[in-house]
Amino acid sequence: MSQKTTIRKLAELVNTPVEKLLEQLSEAGMPFKDADEEVTSAQKVKLLGFLRRTHGRADAAAETSEAPKKITLARRKVQEITVGGGRNKQTVDVVVRKKVTLVNKGQAAGGDKAPVDDERAEALRKLEESRQRNLEEQQRLAEDDRRRAEEAEAERLRAEEEAKRLAAEAAEAAASASVEGEAPAARKPGTHGTPHAPRAREPQRDDRGAKSPKPRGSHAMVAGVEDDDSTSKFAGQLHLSAADRARRGATRGKPKARRAVEQSRSGGGEHGFQRPTAPIVREIAIGEAITVADLAQKLALKGGDVVKALFKMGVMATITQSIDHDTAVLVTEELGHKAVRADADDAETELLAHAEEITGEQEQRPPVVTIMGHVDHGKTSLLDYIRRTKIASGEAGGITQHIGAYHVETDKGVISFLDTPGHAAFTQMRARGAKLTDIVVLVVAADDGVMPQTKEAIQHAKSAGVPLIVAINKIDKSDADPMRVKNELLESEVVAEDFGGDTQMVELSAKTGAGVDDLLDAISLQAEVLELKAPVNGRAAGVVIESALDKGRGPVATVLVQQGTLEKGDYLVCGVQYGRVRALFDETGSQVQSAGPSIPVQVLGLSGVPDAGDDFVVVADERLAKDVAQQRDAKRRESRLVAAAGNRMEDIMAQMGAGSEQQVLNLVVKADVHGSMQALRDALTSLSNDQIRINVIGSGVGGITESDAQLAATSKATVIGFNVRADASARKVIEGNGVDLRYFSIIYDVIDQVKQVASGLLGVEIREEIIGIAEVRDVFRSSKFGAVAGCMIIEGVVRKSKPIRVLRDSVVVFEGELESLRRYKENVDEVKEGTECGIGVKAYNDVKAGDQIECFERIEVQRTL
Numbered sequence: 001m002s003q004k005t006t007i008r009k010l011a012e013l014v015n016t017p018v019e020k021l022l023e024q025l026s027e028a029g030m031p032f033k034d035a036d037e038e039v040t041s042a043q044k045v046k047l048l049g050f051l052r053r054t055h056g057r058a059d060a061a062a063e064t065s066e067a068p069k070k071i072t073l074a075r076r077k078v079q080e081i082t083v084g085g086g087r088n089k090q091t092v093d094v095v096v097r098k099k100v101t102l103v104n105k106g107q108a109a110g111g112d113k114a115p116v117d118d119e120r121a122e123a124l125r126k127l128e129e130s131r132q133r134n135l136e137e138q139q140r141l142a143e144d145d146r147r148r149a150e151e152a153e154a155e156r157l158r159a160e161e162e163a164k165r166l167a168a169e170a171a172e173a174a175a176s177a178s179v180e181g182e183a184p185a186a187r188k189p190g191t192h193g194t195p196h197a198p199r200a201r202e203p204q205r206d207d208r209g210a211k212s213p214k215p216r217g218s219h220a221m222v223a224g225v226e227d228d229d230s231t232s233k234f235a236g237q238l239h240l241s242a243a244d245r246a247r248r249g250a251t252r253g254k255p256k257a258r259r260a261v262e263q264s265r266s267g268g269g270e271h272g273f274q275r276p277t278a279p280i281v282r283e284i285a286i287g288e289a290i291t292v293a294d295l296a297q298k299l300a301l302k303g304g305d306v307v308k309a310l311f312k313m314g315v316m317a318t319i320t321q322s323i324d325h326d327t328a329v330l331v332t333e334e335l336g337h338k339a340v341r342a343d344a345d346d347a348e349t350e351l352l353a354h355a356e357e358i359t360g361e362q363e364q365r366p367p368v369v370t371i372m373g374h375v376d377h378g379k380t381s382l383l384d385y386i387r388r389t390k391i392a393s394g395e396a397g398g399i400t401q402h403i404g405a406y407h408v409e410t411d412k413g414v415i416s417f418l419d420t421p422g423h424a425a426f427t428q429m430r431a432r433g434a435k436l437t438d439i440v441v442l443v444v445a446a447d448d449g450v451m452p453q454t455k456e457a458i459q460h461a462k463s464a465g466v467p468l469i470v471a472i473n474k475i476d477k478s479d480a481d482p483m484r485v486k487n488e489l490l491e492s493e494v495v496a497e498d499f500g501g502d503t504q505m506v507e508l509s510a511k512t513g514a515g516v517d518d519l520l521d522a523i524s525l526q527a528e529v530l531e532l533k534a535p536v537n538g539r540a541a542g543v544v545i546e547s548a549l550d551k552g553r554g555p556v557a558t559v560l561v562q563q564g565t566l567e568k569g570d571y572l573v574c575g576v577q578y579g580r581v582r583a584l585f586d587e588t589g590s591q592v593q594s595a596g597p598s599i600p601v602q603v604l605g606l607s608g609v610p611d612a613g614d615d616f617v618v619v620a621d622e623r624l625a626k627d628v629a630q631q632r633d634a635k636r637r638e639s640r641l642v643a644a645a646g647n648r649m650e651d652i653m654a655q656m657g658a659g660s661e662q663q664v665l666n667l668v669v670k671a672d673v674h675g676s677m678q679a680l681r682d683a684l685t686s687l688s689n690d691q692i693r694i695n696v697i698g699s700g701v702g703g704i705t706e707s708d709a710q711l712a713a714t715s716k717a718t719v720i721g722f723n724v725r726a727d728a729s730a731r732k733v734i735e736g737n738g739v740d741l742r743y744f745s746i747i748y749d750v751i752d753q754v755k756q757v758a759s760g761l762l763g764v765e766i767r768e769e770i771i772g773i774a775e776v777r778d779v780f781r782s783s784k785f786g787a788v789a790g791c792m793i794i795e796g797v798v799r800k801s802k803p804i805r806v807l808r809d810s811v812v813v814f815e816g817e818l819e820s821l822r823r824y825k826e827n828v829d830e831v832k833e834g835t836e837c838g839i840g841v842k843a844y845n846d847v848k849a850g851d852q853i854e855c856f857e858r859i860e861v862q863r864t865l
């Protein structure tokens with residue numbers, strides 16, 4: 001067989017159409033015109049190389065012969081046989097067909113031993129030969145590449161050395177000549193070079209990221225070709241980070257030496273990312289306790305990492321949980337950082353320093369007035385009259401809200417009133433009120449004269465150094481005797497102006513409104529005399545007047561701004577709470593943007609419910625607000641723990657009868673608002689006498705919870721719910737332990753009952769008993785009946801004739817009577833547990849799904865101690 005191969009033959013051999021082969025040859029740079037032209041071995045190798053490059057894998061053309069190949073040969077053999085004999089002798093053609101399947105395993109196994117037909121075997125042999133040659137060629141080329149790269153590297157190193165030498169020389173020359181104003185570009189310090197590297201080095205560095213692949217400078221090298229793909233990969237990216245360079249080097253499999261040089265070069269580049277050489281050790285201050293989230297923030301770690309570290313130490317804590325100082329220090333050290341103990345007063349000191357910055361220019365401010373007086377002398381009526389006539393006017397549909405304070409605008413300026421509750425129980429709050437206040441208006445009923453609480457109010461005002469204005473009320477009454485009032489006041493050294501004294505006295509009627517404007521004038525006059533001033537600009541500070549937890553709005557605090565201006569978005573510390581002012585509301589329920597000195601305003605956005613009487617101050621940032629609040633909270637918790645321990649000890653002593661015969665009545669007091677709770681607690685505690693000591697072991701705002709019930713059960717306390725109710729789990733504990741639970745809605749009644757018990761006045765008492773509870777499932781509006789609540793009686797029985805209360809989240813929102821009680825359109829007198837019914841509440845249309853309507857009755861019970 002001839003060694004010469006034509007294109008046609010090759011096409012047959014490689015099992016490719018002649019046209020395709022011609023095309024491939026042409027693409028490989030060997031244009032042939034005729035299929036019968038001869039293809040040399042070199043050309044075949046070139047073609048193979050081309051195919052390999054374009055297909056990206058070995059020998060595409062040869063692949064056809066590499067896979068185990070099957071050839072099936074069908075052989076046909078015709079034989080003639082003679083059948084019979086003599087005259088009957090016949091010749092029959094017998095065709096024998098034989099099918100042989102040959103499998104060429106040789107290629108797959110690496111050998112070529114399969115018996116194929118000669119031509120094919122020859123082709124395969126040649127292909128194998130060419131493959132071998134190609135392999136050798138590739139190796140040779142690779143070897144050449146490597147050699148050239150090494151040469152280039154050596155060349156480059158030489159050039160670098162040369163550059164260094166030049167740089168050193170230049171530096172020397174510069175130093176000796178003391179030349180000023182060197183080009184700053186020539187001074188870019190690199191970790192690897194002298195500080196005054198000459199410009200000659202710049203091109204080398206630029207080459208790494210420059211778009212042009214062509215190397216410049218004296219060491220132009222063949223290896224520069226290698227940069228072709230890498231530069232296109234990083235095209236448009238002028239500055240490569242060290243990481244990128246490293247990656248780039250690694251992927252391209254550059255010689256180690258070269259990579260090392262390149263990395264050392266890139267390390268000092270001004271554009272490269274400087275990885276920290278050592279872990280950053282932080283020193284953080286930790287107080288008594290810290291939440292995991294705060295600790296993580298201080299350590300600049302993810303919360304999860306701190307949780308994990310704690311877990312490894314055997315401490316299970318979630319991100320929101322607080323961990324004590326020691327645990328926090330341990331985990332901080334475990335994480336490779338340092339912890340120092342934060343001084344308990346750090347934040348407070350910072351706050352003080354901060355507060356001193358507030359002082360702006362003093363400007364005139366409105367007076368803050370508190371109305372005081374004996375019970376039923378008309379304080380509420382007077383406040384209501386002023387509010388009604390002075391605030392709502394001009395406000396479209398403005399409904400004044402009870403926010404504990406309000407301000408009015410008169411012809412003579414603004415006046416703010418603190419709407420403190422009028423009962424004796426609120427003495428303590430009034431005392432505090434007096435300190436907040438610039439002027440006290442003492443209401444004395446003209447028909448009743450000076451009474452014990454009138455005198456008490458005078459005492460408070462005097463001790464606080466607050467001037468008094470006397471409002472002689474109810475002058476519309478026939479038996480009104482203002483002169484008598486003035487005379488009686490002399491006894492308390494309150495002398496009217498017409499008696500030669502300095503106390504303004506205004507006769508008025510809160511009922512008709514007569515004289516009310518005179519009172520406002522008197523207040524303005526008094527304010528002028530007092531020359532009340534406060535800085536208007538700057539951060540606000542003031543006092544909390546009232547606070548509560550609103551289901552929809554969260555903690556709500558009514559504050560009185562005493563200086564500066566409180567604005568929406570301000571960060572503030574408020575007792576042990578902190579937050580950012582989300583919204584401000586005035587007494588009409590309208591949103592306001594800010595509130596200046598002497599203006600009461602409702603604040604939304606606090607972290608919790610502050611206590612009435614707490615100070616508030618605006619701070620520059622949330623961190624300080626949070627720190628101060630947390631430190632205060634930790635301190636308060638500590639002191640509470642100490643107090644609780646004392647209580648428990650006293651309980652034990654009392655139970656043992658040690659020391660004295662005095663009996664102890666333990667109480668847990670829960671109320672709807674903070675002011676009532678505080679007032680009740682104080683009033684009840686002050687009822688203690690020789691025989692009995694009233695001990696309020698727990699108190700708080702909101703419904704009676706399971707933990708309240710537990711506390712009462714363990715310390716045998718009576719639970720007092722003032723306008724609040726026990727939830728289901730609390731009731732279970734109460735029932736299970738026989739805890740005495742009493743609900744009240746009139747503060748008088750609480751005091752009265754406890755007082756009578758304390759005085760040992762046993763007898764009959766009126767107690768309220770809840771006889772049934774209905775749960776509101778849906779509310780329907782009817783033109784005839786107003787809002788009708790579709791209810792399910794979940795406990796006891798609801799009777800039409802009995803009084804009811806509407807509860808929302810265990811807090812009383814309305815007390816009254818039933819308008820209607822129906823079952824399937826029929827009016828009924830009572831509905832029992834497990835039955836549905838429709839309930840209409842008289843004069844209350846605001847029933848909502850989820851509310852409870854409790855039906856109760858008042859019963860007489862024999863008192864026991």
Ligand SMILES: Nc1nc2c(ncn2[C@@H]2O[C@H](COP(=O)(O)OP(=O)(O)OP(=O)(O)O)[C@@H](O)[C@H]2O)c(=O)[nH]1
Nearest residue numbers: 375376377378379380381422423473474509510511
């Ligand atoms: N005739 C008349 N009655 C008045 C006047 N002011 C108040 N009253 C009535 O006096 C009663 C008591 O008035 P309140 O305003 O509730 O008295 P208070 O001092 O706020 O009472 P407490 O909140 O219980 O301390 C009510 O029935 C009022 O209607 C007035 O100027 N004239």
